[in-house]
Amino acid sequence: MNRMDVVSQFAEYGYVLLEDVLDPEEDLAPIIRDYEELLDTLAERWFGQGLISSAYRGLPFEQRFAAVALEAGRAGINWIQHFDFSLPQGGVTADTPIHHSKAVFNLLIHPKLLDVAEQLLGPEIVVNPIHHVRLKPPEDQVPVGMRGGLTARTPWHQDQGVALPEADNSDILTIWLPITAATVENGCLSVIPGSHRGALITHCPGVGGVQIPERLLAGPGVPVPMRPGSILLLHRLTQHASLTNVSQGIRWSFDLRYQPAGQPTGRPAFPAFLARSRAHPEQVVTDWRDWATMWEEARQAMMQHRDPVFNRWTATAPVCA
Numbered sequence: 222m223n224r225m226d227v228v229s230q231f232a233e234y235g236y237v238l239l240e241d242v243l244d245p246e247e248d249l250a251p252i253i254r255d256y257e258e259l260l261d262t263l264a265e266r267w268f269g270q271g272l273i274s275s276a277y278r279g280l281p282f283e284q285r286f287a288a289v290a291l292e293a294g295r296a297g298i299n300w301i302q303h304f305d306f307s308l309p310q311g312g313v314t315a316d317t318p319i320h321h322s323k324a325v326f327n328l329l330i331h332p333k334l335l336d337v338a339e340q341l342l343g344p345e346i347v348v349n350p351i352h353h354v355r356l357k358p359p360e361d362q363v364p365v366g367m368r369g370g371l372t373a374r375t376p377w378h379q380d381q382g383v384a385l386p387e388a389d390n391s392d393i394l395t396i397w398l399p400i401t402a403a404t405v406e407n408g409c410l411s412v413i414p415g416s417h418r419g420a421l422i423t424h425c426p427g428v429g430g431v432q433i434p435e436r437l438l439a440g441p442g443v444p445v446p447m448r449p450g451s452i453l454l455l456h457r458l459t460q461h462a463s464l465t466n467v468s469q470g471i472r473w474s475f476d477l478r479y480q481p482a483g484q485p486t487g488r489p490a491f492p493a494f495l496a497r498s499r500a501h502p503e504q505v506v507t508d509w510r511d512w513a514t515m516w517e518e519a520r521q522a523m524m525q526h527r528d529p530v531f532n533r534w535t536a537t538a539p540v541c542a
């Protein structure tokens with residue numbers, strides 16, 4: 222799709238599906254290998270600690286992940302935090318796990334993703350720190366208390382609603398991409414076309430995170446099944462959710478965010494960095510260890526200070542009653 226088509230579709234619908242942007246072999250296989258290694262480390266550790274009954278050696282990633290997550294969840298381990306490359310919004314300690322690796326950094330700054338981002342944002346591109354890996358087992362295997370947007374169904378929301386008001390005028394672009402096929406059955410995204418032309422709707426706290434009450438949605442959702450290599454661009458006001466994973470397998474995706482340099486990120490407690498720049502090429506972060514260090518510093522700051530504010534919404538809004 223050429224630049225004008227991306228820009229006009231994005232303006233019209235608030236989302237654009239771009240097929241086969243990434244090469245699964247070249248671009249996604251390193252992520253799979255990285256997470257295989259991480260899973261192996263965690264499975265051996267938890268098995269060694271007697272927290273799970275087997276390390277499930279030799280299983281392919283998907284089955285091994287589902288088996289380990291099921292048992293780890295029962296053992297009370299917040300397993301998703303071991304895989305995510307962001308910090309939780311509260312209760313951060315020196316032991317809070319976070320996964321920073323070269324493979325994840327390389328995906329975050331992948332030239333093919335930045336090329337697409339540049340079409341909408343211009344050439345000075347910052348990585349916004351609101352980003353996640355989502356690894357979702359079959360939903361009935363996730364204990365109710367552990368269900369959230371990273372592990373289970375994501376309720377209806379606008380991404381601007383999960384950022385602080387400081388970023389209301391920041392052009393934050395979401396790029397969502399599956400590592401393994403995202404299907405209607407395993408919980409692909411659902412989007413409401415054109416909903417980005419409306420305002421930011423009040424989000425109410427609830428199971429799975431802050432969410433737009435169903436009766437305030439702009440219309441019916443359109444499911445967006447995707448194959449690995451394809452990417453979905455989302456406007457910050459586009460209303461979207463994920464479906465429930467009712468399959469036997471896992472649903473695995475990354476959601477990354479980009480914005481023009483010089484705008485607030487909406488999550489100031491977390492580190493943003495310059496990923497592409499013609500004006501200040503010397504300030505572009507190119508070493509994954511520098512990125513990891515920034516997050517380490519954010520962690521230290523969160524441990525020392527009172528938990529920063531992450532959300533603008535409270536349950537007391539009239540529409541939430």
Ligand SMILES: O=C(O)CCC(=O)C(=O)O
Nearest residue numbers: 355375380395397463476
């Ligand atoms: O992957 C999901 O379940 C939700 C993703 C999402 O809401 C986002 O990437 O903004």
Ligand SMILES: [Fe+2]
Nearest residue numbers: 378379380461
């Ligand atoms: Fe979202």
